[in-house]
Amino acid sequence: MGTPLSRDPIAEARRNWEDHGWSDVAAPMAAITAIMRTQQILLARIESVLKPFGLTFARYELLALLSFTRKGALPMNKASALLQVHPTSVTNAVDRLERAGLVARSPHPTDGRTTLVGLTAEGHTVAQRSTSALNSQVFSEPGFPPGDVDALIRILGDFRRSAGDFEEMP
Amino acid sequence: MGTPLSRDPIAEARRNWEDHGWSDVAAPMAAITAIMRTQQILLARIESVLKPFGLTFARYELLALLSFTRKGALPMNKASALLQVHPTSVTNAVDRLERAGLVARSPHPTDGRTTLVGLTAEGHTVAQRSTSALNSQVFSEPGFPPGDVDALIRILGDFRRSAGDFEEMP
DNA sequence: TCCAAACGGTTGGATGTCCTAGTATATTCA
DNA sequence: TGAATATACTAGGACATCCAACCGTTTGGA
Structure with missing residues (x-):
């Protein structure tokens, strides 16, 4: 800029x-x-x-997603579906977060194809702290007035639904 | 998807x-x-x-920008400023477009630091054809009704101005 | 006139996107 | 029951982003 x-x-x-x-x-x-x-x-x-x-947005999104699950873990294919990125992008993010000690892979108890990715204790802490930082430094001053925020949510929600992202009606 | x-x-x-x-x-x-x-x-x-x-969006944007100049050429620093990307992104795009024969670098007549990037005849043709394709296949059916298009332009224009992108008042 | 600062562009690198292709495992159907 | 199909994930690769650092050139001021 x-x-x-x-x-x-x-x-x-x-x-x-x-x-x-x-x-x-x-x-x-x-x-x-x-x-x-x-x-x-x-x-x-x-x-x-x-x-x-030590995070990028891609890595942060995965940590945040995991932090909202009950057990702090998800199958990787589920993460790919919910984050709406290609499976290879999830592999990349998990590789880097695992190397940083923030997540760990584990085999699925009953499905040999599936790998679970779970938060470590440190990953949980980093997820919380980074979310706080984003809340106070980005989301509290997004650069859009409240009316525009609501308009964006509606407009882009309609767009994403018509693009096939989800089926939920408003 | x-x-x-x-x-x-x-x-x-x-x-x-x-x-x-x-x-x-x-x-x-x-x-x-x-x-x-x-x-x-x-x-x-x-x-x-x-x-x-044979184009990506990054390469297309540079071709389109050049096609709207009078002489079909620009200094690379100008391209970087107008496309609002880092100079290294312009270097990357010019490298690939030059290799594809769609643009050519040339020295600036009076400023030894400056490199001009110009469309070749083929580059001009590809710019026109690809713009036609985008116009008919993407921009004519953007996935937003006209009212939402106008709202987006206003909302995101206000945002970009407050982010320091430009100084023009509406 | 000379030097410091600024400018322009590149190189090397880190990052994350998705594509293609491959391997291991599970499911389904004949 | 076995084979074809589907699923899950990875590896290798192409692509584009920006960062840090560098080199060559220009500008401005002492």
């Missing part, structure tokens, strides 16, 4: 789209590009808060 | 946050997580459309 540009590059792109005769898709293009940029900004903020815990 | 989950994992996470006493930040957390997931879905759609052109 260097010095601000004097003009909004996405508004500029939208004008370019309109100038080229693509007016009917200029607004969706701008909205989608704005989502990309907003994610990038938020990810950078989140990662700077997590860095002192 | 496998089979839909029966429940919205982000709504679930929000309930977890509320159950743990973090009600005041549960909604922003859900909004931010939804932005992350929405970006991921959109990126996957965009990349599947670009794949037949």
Whole structure:
């Protein structure tokens, strides 16, 4: 995040789209590009808060997910489904968290294909502390006023449902 | 995007946050997580459309940016500023596009530090064709109704301005 | 005129994404 | 009962992100 540009590059792109005769898709293009940029900004903020815990957002999400389960453990395929990432991304995160001593793999008691990933005591502590940090440093000042937060939840919930993420009705 | 989950994992996470006493930040957390997931879905759609052109979104954005300049060329530092990515990301993209014959580097006429990156004839063609494909396959059916598109543009524009992206007032 | 500071771009590295392909295990169906 | 199919997870790889550090060039000020 260097010095601000004097003009909004996405508004500029939208004008370019309109100038080229693509007016009917200029607004969706701008909205989608704005989502990309907003994610990038938020990810950078989140990662700077997590860095002192030795975490990235991907690793944090797995720790947080585990911390909300009853036993602090999940089958890896379940983690992949709930985090909505490819199984190889879960393998990567578990590898790194295991190496850091925050989780441990264990075999499933009855299914030889399945590996459980569970929080260690230290993993539980780091999950709690990093969540506190995110709550106070990112989520309490998200950069959106409350009305916009509610609008985003509705708009992006509708989008995710229509994209096939889940079936729950509002 | 496998089979839909029966429940919205982000709504679930929000309930977890509320159950743990973090009600005041549960909604922003859900909004931010939804932005992350929405970006991921959109990126996957965009990349599947670009794949037949041998492009990724990062490479496409650079080609598109160049195609809107007068001479089809820009200094690399300018590209970095306008695309809002780190200079090393531009180096990476230029390397790959140059290798594919879609752009070429050239020295700046008067500033020995500066490298220009310009579209080749083939790069120009690929930029046009891939933009057409995105317009017809992604931007014409973004997954958001028009009212939501306008709301996103306003909300995310306000966010990006307050994050220091640009100074232009609405 | 010279030097320190800044700029531009690269290199090497860490990280995480998903793809393809492989192996081990479980399930289903004939 | 056995074979085909499906599932779970991994390995190797391509890709793109940004960080830290470096080198060459330009700029500005003493």
